[in-house]
């Protein structure tokens with residue numbers, strides 16, 4: 001059994017607490033700013049307005065107990081709620097962006113984004129286990145530069161795919177992105193090509209890939225790895241689309257449907273396999289892995 | 300000459316003056332040949348000055364010129380026996396992309412590209428070359444067919460982007476583009492791509508994964524249009540000219556980044572000044588590349604294609 005195989009190797013993984021993961025990811029603080037639930041005793045839901053104890057909200061995986069609204073979670077929180085016991089071995093932790101176009105103020109903006117988010121780039125990649133099954137995991141974080149896809153995210157994801165192929169581990173990518181990183185111009189566009197090309201190899205090798213679309217998955221990420229899973233899954237209410245709402249409205253001069261570009265809209269239109277609430281995500285992933293005998297076709 | 304570009308105005312006026320003088324000379328019987336010769340010299344030097352060092356924005360205007368050769372002009376100009384093939388077999392036939400099979404230099408090829416219209420009516424039918432999912436799915440169907448017969452694929456890229464609309468999103472424009480990227484990367488037959496006009500974002504890239512990718516001298520290739528970049532950067536799409544510089548979208552830049560394999564020369568003043576010469580240049584580049592690629596074993600070809608795109612990006616390894 002793959003499960004048994006894994007247990008023999010498990011010494012390779014450090015068992016981390018959330019504080020350890022935080023340090024590993026270069027964070028100076030465990031609670032992220034802005035996008036996340038504000039600090040304080042009570043949190044008022046942005047969706048239904050109901051006040052909830054912040055502690056209760058966090059225990060509920062940052063989902064409103066009243067209406068089910070899914071708050072944005074950062075990469076570290078996602079890793080903790082997805083992998084077994086926070087065991088995570090990070091890849092390419094120190095890779096950082098350059099400024100290939102000499103784009104005005106890009107280096108300064110990168111520095112600000114790093115300070116603000118405590119991250120070095122918009123994706124964290126590595127490996128761990130889910131329900132005992134080893135997986136290669138990539139998690140995008142929209143608190144860094146809107147989760148935009150630049151050379152670093154493209155390279156880290158491509159390397160993660162190549163490692164999944166080499167180790168014959170399944171691949172899971174949680175996407176969250178405002179789209180391409182304009183500041184890297186054509187290089188950012190080419191990251192769509194590069195990651196998709198690597199996924200072509202992965203699929204040819206018979207290795208499972210699960211794409212989990214979270215709020216927001218847009219632009220170049222939607223038009224590449226977010227839509228190329230054997231299973232495309234999304235969190236409830238997640239914004240998923242290619243073109244921006246404003247551009248579409250300007251082009252067609254027509255009101256867009258209320259549920260336009262939501263996970264439910266994509267499910268209805270046949271673009272997703274499932275919409276899975278956060279509380280069920282880990283178990284669902286474990287079941288999919290189980291159904292695929294761990295996630296790699298036997299040789 | 301309604302289609303002259305703003306920056307060409309001094310030259311156009313000079314040429315008009317030469318014409319007037321010539322017809323006056325004919326009517327009056329007076330000899331103005333010396334004056335005409337001088338003006339023509341002046342026009343020549345003005346032209347070389349004007350076209351020698353075009354700004355990215357001037358090139359953007361050329362790339363969008365309504366009289367520039369379109370995909371069908373290229374196909375009909377360089378191929379024989381062209382048969383246009385239609386439909387994605389799932390939803391419909393998107394006229395924003397044309398595709399078919401033809402013979403190029405005696406070699407059967409699958410050939411396709413974004414198709415802009417010549418007039419408003421045709422442009423509405425073709426959505427100005429902005430494709431919906433079924434357009435990309437048509438190209439994918441025909442690329443897989445090409446693979447079956449080991450027939451090379453040739454793609455012409457000329458679009459400001461995929462069509463932004465409700466139907467596009469409903470039918471999964473993101474998935475359609477992504478699927479093309481994945482399948483083209485692994486397609487077991489040679490692929491040659493040419494950016495002939497506008498190479499706009501994912502809608503352009505969806506036909507852009509090739510063993511060889513070329514750009515015409517005055518074409519552009521970018522992750523976002525200059526107008527879109529200006530709106531994001533300075534909240535003012537009127538700053539498109541500035542954004543065209545900042546985004547480094549012209550062929551010489553993109554080539555220097557290693558993202559395309561070569562730049563194809565255009566006649567002085569742009570492709571639209573001499574469609575025939577432009578098409579001949581493009582044909583020569585494609586045929587030369589095609590002959591080279593056909594010599595390479597398929598598995599080597601596909602691996603080289605993978606490595607080429609894998610190497611695109613700039614990062615510091617920590």
Ligand SMILES: [Zn+2]
Pocket residue numbers: 045046047048049050064065066067068069
């Ligand atoms: Zn609520």
